[in-house]
Amino acid sequence: MKALFGRRSVFVTVVIAAALILSGCAKSVNSSSGTTSKDCGSWAIAMHAWNGYTASAQVVAEIAKKELGCTITQTTLDEGPTTYDAMEAGTIDVVIEDWGGGRWSDWTKRGSVVEAGLNGNVGLIGMYVAPWMAEKYPDITDSKNLNKYASLFKTADSGGKGAWYEGPPGYTTIGEKMVAANKLNFKVIFSGSEAALVDGFTKAEANKTPFIGYAWQPWTLFSKIPNLEKGHVHFPANDWTDPKTASGLTDYPSSPLMKLISKKLNDSTSAFKTLVDNFKWTNDDQNGVAADIEGGMTPEAAAQKWIDAHADVVKTWLGK
């Protein structure tokens, strides 16, 4: 290496080494003020990217830190397999809200991921038209009439049919089956991200252009486009026991959202496990906290506000 870099680099290396050794020996500014944890231990909560999730996870994190003295790490990562792998590897302990209707089964079979009950929120998925359309064409919200309006939804990308904007990759989607089973004259376009759907709905409502797309609740877009709920297109209700064999004739089912924990947490006797096991709240609770975050509050402050207002609920979660 010396042949390549010469004497100067040796000097540089010496300086860096000296700096490192020195700083390694020096006493750090605040190493004395480390928090003392009681017996709770240290746990990692997965942080998924949507606001509602942040609300739930932050409330649990704040209670765990302040009431139980746990050391909590919050790690941002993708939902689904990525997170389950991390749980298997021992780097994530809690998923506070999973929409995935059993996609974790391979991991639960191996015992590395454990179902920890429902969190009380209910996910609603459906196809929505831009609300101005529901007002102008009142019968459009019945799936039987969609074909009548299909030509309105035509774009350069939809091959002469109506454009049907499908949900993001990680979400439960059966658009192709719905279109085929209901003989709809639509082409499924995979919007690929939440951003694409937000873009589609907002522009359609602002410019009064036609749009039909996938939407779910709780979702903050419903507070940004107030009448979005009115655009819900109703498909015939039907049996939806197994998502893999769903015929597509039907609308999406409402799905109670699940909590998942790691084997490590499941095996422990920590008070944190009791908290996660007992955590359960409503869509309104979550929307309230999420709206505060959306409105500019930090997640910590928004969570604390809810905790202060619901001391009795928090007490029951703690098993007191």
Place this chain on the structure above:
Amino acid sequence: MHIRKSYLLLGSVTIWIALARLLHGKNTLQIATYENTSFTSFIGEKALALRGNRTHSGAFIYFFNPIRAVIDGFVQFIRNLIAVPAPGGLIPIIGWFGVVALVAFVVFATSQWRTALLSVALLMACGALGMWQFTMDSIAMTLASVILSLAIGIPLGIWAGLSDRVLKILTPFLDLAQILPTLVYMAPIALVFMIGAASATIATMIYAIPISIRITSHAIRNLNQSPVEASTSMGSTQNQTLKKVQIPMAKQMIVLGINQTVMAAVSFVVIAALIGAPGLGKPVISALIIRNVGQGFVAGFAVVFLAILMDRSTSAAAKRQESFIPPTPKKIKMKRFTLIGSGIAAVVSVFLSRTILWAAVWPTSINIAPQVEKITNNATQWILDNLSIFTVDFKDFISYAFLNPLESILSASPWYVTVAMIVALALIIGGVRTAILAFVLAMCIVVSGLWYESMLTLTQTIVGTALTMIIGLSLGIWTGRNDRVERILRPFLDAGQTLPAFVYLVPMLGLFGPTRFTAIATGIVYSIPIVVKIVAEGIRAVPHSLVEAATAAGSTTRQIITKVQLPAAKKTILLATNQGLIYVLAVVVIGGFVGAGGLGYLVIVGNSKPELQGKGLIAGAAILLLGVIFDRIMQAGARRSA
């Protein structure tokens, strides 16, 4: 001969269009996105078994997991130094002040004080953008992957420089690595090494190592041979010749190789976040999810600053070896004095950053991110409000006039017609061997079951490349002929090359909506800088005598360009087209995030839906196959035209 070839090309395209019309919609091999072929479900099962094996299979316990642990540990060590507190601590080992001082010292020692000052300014700018910790994480990731890449790349490169056999073995891999779109190999790596810093580091290394091997071996090979021969004839051993003659002589070129390796690693910072790399990629990606253009740009600016910092400091280190005037003894003494002085200052600063709070933690009061966010958000909004009428019209025009017809030829006609025609084109342009290769690779795609999606992606790539070449050629000719234009355009080209495509994916989404054209536009912006640079280079390389002779003969500027410069630079232009195509392909697949569908979407959906994992992995392979087919055809065409 020349005319016959273009007639042949025209003829086969006509036949192609006719056949496509005639057999429209038959045997397109289209399957629904949620469906697996037996092959993709087989791969999916294998991948699932692999995941299950992580905890108890020998290959994992004794090979992959230790590699992951070692690399993770190495990255974590560097991160603990500058970015995140070690377990139990509350601040990283070196605080921000110490990092700035150390960087300034290192840059000063290896190049000059002006570059050192620039580095300090850039680092502080990243801090002021509220991105200090993300920046430090990215620097840590970059450092780790560069150190590991060089540890493998330089020795291999020297070996390949000395031995023809080694070079011959390595060359196909180096070629492949150059056309490998980054989105493709991340899923397989994450499957084996799991999401996290280790996977991200390994993915970066796969991208960076070939570059360092290539430049190092090139450096050794292109040395003036007489000193080497002299050394050998004086009885030096091969080892001595290498250490005392070849490496010192090749030093400057090798340092340039280090610069290129660093830049490769930096350009990977954002996309690596998709597989769990800590750092600036995270805010960029999450800006895509929550559609906050401003936040994406703030993080994007930090990436550009980081890239400039890395580029200037390493390339200045390479340049400083050049000086011909030997320094006077007084100057040497002076320099040594300041060097030692600044070294001591750096050590003291590091010590301070460990013991005093303001020097340890970046002051939160210095944060201009909200303002920058607001400005970029407003600017984007203004552009969207005022331009989207034009952009939507333009998008529709391109879609109806080019995308849809081409898509119906490529994807809506029977697969055997398309395969036969691709092979015919390969035969005409590249010759028999290229045609056979194209046939085999195209059949691999057919067998994989993802033919239809591959054709969608191919359509977008072709249209994107065509538009890129129209813009790139004119800009390239202009900059190649005019030094002033070159000087003005240069910074934009450099920035365009380092600004991650993810940053402008969201504004593009705003302009064009969730469509195929959004992917294409992003691909165009990403590939134009490289095309312009190559074309300009080619135009400048045309011998002056040719241009002067034409001018003397009374040719107009237009005639000079079309009759002299373009024909003379034909090979370079073909290579630029090839490069542009590979770049467009690499980014078009990211368009899966914004409604472009095709193979890219399958890769993305495969990452989040376990039952489609096999399909996602195969889609990655199909992207690579497409890339190789077209790279080979274009390369053969360029060779023949020479």
